[in-house]
Amino acid sequence: MFELRSWKAKLGFTVLLLTIAFFLFFPVYWALISAFKSNQELYRLDPTLVPNEFFWGHFVSAITDGNILLQLKNSLLTSTSSALLNASLAALAGYSFAKFDYPAKKPLMLLILSAQMFPFGVLLISIYPMLQAVNLLDTKLGLTISYIVFALPVSTYMMYSYFKQIPNELIEAAKVDGASNMTIFRRIVLPISLPAFITVTLYAFMWSWNDLLYSMTLITSEENRTIGPGLLLRYINENNADWGGAMAASFLAAAPVVMVFAILQKQFIGGVTSGAVK
């Protein structure tokens, strides 16, 4: 797009590229190598760019000294189930909005989308006593259900936009063959919408995996603690901070999402941007 014939243009382009790239990527690099430095090498006023010696101690202590594996398991359980639950609800609602016509359609759709207007923190004020009343406070089930608020509006819209693109002829042909609406949805619409379904699941998974506010408030016992608050409670004390351990534990906490994304990133980013701006 840009023409970089003159040295001035080339220089300008390169400088801008390197500056922003440095801002975006260096922190990740720095956190990563800090996890591999021994304390002696970590706390120096002339830090090394590459560790003199790769030190695994922080990873060992991150895993053995705390409950990080249990917390990862809890996070995986709550995030996966809430993501699947969210994607299923969004798929059903999105299909209804995309392929049927009824008077209440637009207001109902607006209602679900407007959920973005309600700050999560405000909802939490009532969700907390509500979960308490039905004995779901400090349970993984309670947290899983509460996570629906995060992703449902955008997920529904993303599924809606995808279903809109499915040609009506496909559905009509099946109808002529005598297939019921439910059969059409399950046998025809869902299979061809699998990419969108996966994108939405991932989107919701990310919301819950990265959450701090709800998991910190709604979970109070060590046994149900998820990774976000787990990390914070363990390493937050600034005075005797264990930065090597914090970086190693961060690496372990980020690894699952990063791996899933490495595999699925291409379709994912397309799905999210089309859901939001088209």
Add this chain to the structure above:
Amino acid sequence: MDIASRKTVGKQQPTNAKGSLKRSDRRFAYAILVPAMTAFLIMVAYPFFDAMSMSFFQYTIYDLEPIFIGFDNFVAVLTDPYVLGSWLTTAIFVVGTTLLTMTLGLAWALLMYQDFKGRGVMRTLTLLPWILPSTVSAFVWAWMLNGKYGIVNVMLLGAGFIDSPIQFLSEDIGAMLAVILTRTWISIPLFMSFFLAGLQGMDYQQIEAARIDGAGNLRIVKRLILPHLKPVFLVTGALGMIGNLQQFDIIYALTGGGPVRATSVLSIEVFRQAFENWDLGMASAIGVLWVFTLMPIVIFYLRSLFKED
């Protein structure tokens, strides 16, 4: 599109009475809405109205039952310098973060639109800050900005910009800078993706024609690209402001709202009132102020989303 589809269905199935088919379709359409609607009503609508009504009650940990006090909470909120200060803090955080994110996100999208070796890898890597858990991002930046061994201080000292390390997280302005910087870092990937999607919808021949007319790089950005992206700016700007107005995790993990109240935005204030002071009435009243701040932006966003349909 939907009306047309129903018409053809009716035509293709003359054996079915048109009305009954419509009715069964409609019943199905409502039935599959039920799960999402139920979740919405229980987890969003009810909590919302419950919180709104709680703002008219005195309800703290010492009260067995909520006591109706009318507008007293609102009077307290609107005359409390802390709450108004928190609103101002929120405004600074939201405006600062959104502007910085959009500027850097646009610059990065333009760079990533250019064809060069290694672009694909860079685009993929860009997503990294976005997918990291918020606690992790907060840790990464807290370590970068550490008052003694932080690499930012080391670099600034080394370059001679400062004489003694900056205590980022324990100074008012430093803490605000830290949360804005961290939040911007997290948001750039998504905004780059939005802008890139907008750029890919551009008519490339227009750019080439302008080139033939002798337009330079900057002129093409100013005259062609920026006007083309204007609708994207509006929507992403609204989206960014909604997200930043809701932001809690990064600020809480990085500064806890401090030092003292320097980064205590509305989300932190509501959290403190509700889950540290256990004053649900006050928390709800601040929540109302928060919702009214968000509402115009959400309405603008939803309207622009629906305009194209």
